[in-house]
Amino acid sequence: MEYRKNDLVTLKIEDCGVDGEGIGKADGFTVFVKDAVIGDTVKAKIIKAKKNYGYGRLMEIIKPSLFRAEPECAFARQCGGCQLQALTYEKQLEFKEKKVRGHLERIGGFTQIPMESVIGAEHPFHYRNKAQFPVGMNKEGRIITGFYAGRTHTIIENRDCALGVKENKQVLDLVIDHMEKYGIQPYDEVTGKGLVRHILIRYGFFTGQIMVCVIVNGDRLPKAEILSGQLQQIPGMTSISININKKRNNVILGDRLEVLWGKPYIVDKIGDISYQISPLSFFQVNPYQTGKLYAKALEYAQLKGEENVWDLYCGTGTISLFLAQKARFVRGVEIIPAAIDNARENARLNHMENLEFFVGKAEEVLPREYEKNGTYADVIVVDPPRKGCDAHLLDTILKMNPSRVVYVSCDSATLARDLRYLCDGGYRLEKVCPVDMFPNTVSIETVCCLSR
Numbered sequence: 001m002e003y004r005k006n007d008l009v010t011l012k013i014e015d016c017g018v019d020g021e022g023i024g025k026a027d028g029f030t031v032f033v034k035d036a037v038i039g040d041t042v043k044a045k046i047i048k049a050k051k052n053y054g055y056g057r058l059m060e061i062i063k064p065s066l067f068r069a070e071p072e073c074a075f076a077r078q079c080g081g082c083q084l085q086a087l088t089y090e091k092q093l094e095f096k097e098k099k100v101r102g103h104l105e106r107i108g109g110f111t112q113i114p115m116e117s118v119i120g121a122e123h124p125f126h127y128r129n130k131a132q133f134p135v136g137m138n139k140e141g142r143i144i145t146g147f148y149a150g151r152t153h154t155i156i157e158n159r160d161c162a163l164g165v166k167e168n169k170q171v172l173d174l175v176i177d178h179m180e181k182y183g184i185q186p187y188d189e190v191t192g193k194g195l196v197r198h199i200l201i202r203y204g205f206f207t208g209q210i211m212v213c214v215i216v217n218g219d220r221l222p223k224a225e226i227l228s229g230q231l232q233q234i235p236g237m238t239s240i241s242i243n244i245n246k247k248r249n250n251v252i253l254g255d256r257l258e259v260l261w262g263k264p265y266i267v268d269k270i271g272d273i274s275y276q277i278s279p280l281s282f283f284q285v286n287p288y289q290t291g292k293l294y295a296k297a298l299e300y301a302q303l304k305g306e307e308n309v310w311d312l313y314c315g316t317g318t319i320s321l322f323l324a325q326k327a328r329f330v331r332g333v334e335i336i337p338a339a340i341d342n343a344r345e346n347a348r349l350n351h352m353e354n355l356e357f358f359v360g361k362a363e364e365v366l367p368r369e370y371e372k373n374g375t376y377a378d379v380i381v382v383d384p385p386r387k388g389c390d391a392h393l394l395d396t397i398l399k400m401n402p403s404r405v406v407y408v409s410c411d412s413a414t415l416a417r418d419l420r421y422l423c424d425g426g427y428r429l430e431k432v433c434p435v436d437m438f439p440n441t442v443s444i445e446t447v448c449c450l451s452r
Helices: 089-106 167-181 224-231 287-301 318-324 337-349 362-373 391-400 412-424
Strands: 008-016 022-026 029-033 041-049 053-063 130-137 143-148 155-157 196-203 210-216 237-244 256-262 266-270 273-277 308-312 329-334 355-359 379-382 404-409 428-435 445-451
Touching: 008 029, 008 053, 022 041, 029 041, 089 412, 089 428, 130 167, 143 167, 167 196, 167 210, 167 224, 224 237, 224 256, 266 287, 273 318, 273 337, 287 318, 287 379, 287 404, 287 428, 287 445, 308 318, 308 362, 318 329, 318 337, 318 355, 329 337, 329 362, 337 355, 362 391, 379 391, 391 412, 404 412, 412 428, 412 445
Parallel strands: 029 053, 210 237, 308 329, 308 379, 329 355, 379 404
Antiparallel strands: 008 022, 008 041, 022 029, 041 053, 130 143, 130 196, 143 155, 196 210, 237 256, 266 273, 404 445, 428 445
């Protein structure tokens, strides 16, 4: 039977897509249904039809799945942040492990995958140490903040995200009240007018330190000293600043930062290591799970104290410092100069001297240091962005021939591609371990160990 747009279909949801959508079949026609979970029987309306498959809108849950959970957040369906809140946490972990395995098999061509069990989180809610809230105006002309609905720039109003910390709401209430009291307008993406664009909040889980940064489309925030005085009353407040971003684009932070009160950073810990975090620093958002991820990377590196290690895409040196506890010497590479400043500062903060950091593209710095200065590596650790590693960089890793490569990935599809390249070049995939850094979302981190 051929299905068309607006047709109603009844489906038994048998599988889950990579974005968390339910997958069911009607007479051989595959339908992807957002918000449906494995085991549901649903009624869906076709909103887009291709030849053999289509996309449906969930109209009714005829029979709920045994794996269906009551979302903790009332906005889970509209908001783009959590795709899996309607699924029990146990089933979420199963889905993520299957996703990694599927990519390694289909894209990487691996068959007998040495996969360890996914490392789940003890706290699947309220785990995020960072939140960036866009500020806007609703149809009634009231200032709102929250999160963008999936694949849009429409703000779903919510000051108390189920993944964030309770302090977020206190901060947002104060900033919005201040804007209303003094007639400060939110930024309008369409016209480029208005002042307040975003409110960035960071929270140190192990230190209790709080940072607030208001991102403005201008040089100042009216009556900033009054707002600053009110924010200082929140226990743990450490850093209050404004960030100036006058560009007409979707990038959240500009380059200029002005501290209104306190320090330009907060400090938090992962394991025994302390880190300074500025508004511009990259820092993993789930501190509990980051400790487990880095411990696994350190275990896979098998350091005895004699090794030279390269940490590529090192950011603010988060993994580098972890490795330096056990290695003879660690060299980190990162393209963002401010991140390397942070990395050097973090090494000083922890009184570590067996580290050196380079600013530049990993695919340029590593070949240069190898070819010109004969720098070698016993172990290479890579933690690239979503797009994975540059081919030139992978070639240099193969040339340098370290005894082990530890690959930390936030995208199992590009991971599978890069692992195939390294294994075709003479490496063997020894171990794979998914770590759930982002419960209730479809994202999953994976750490792998390769040996010569």
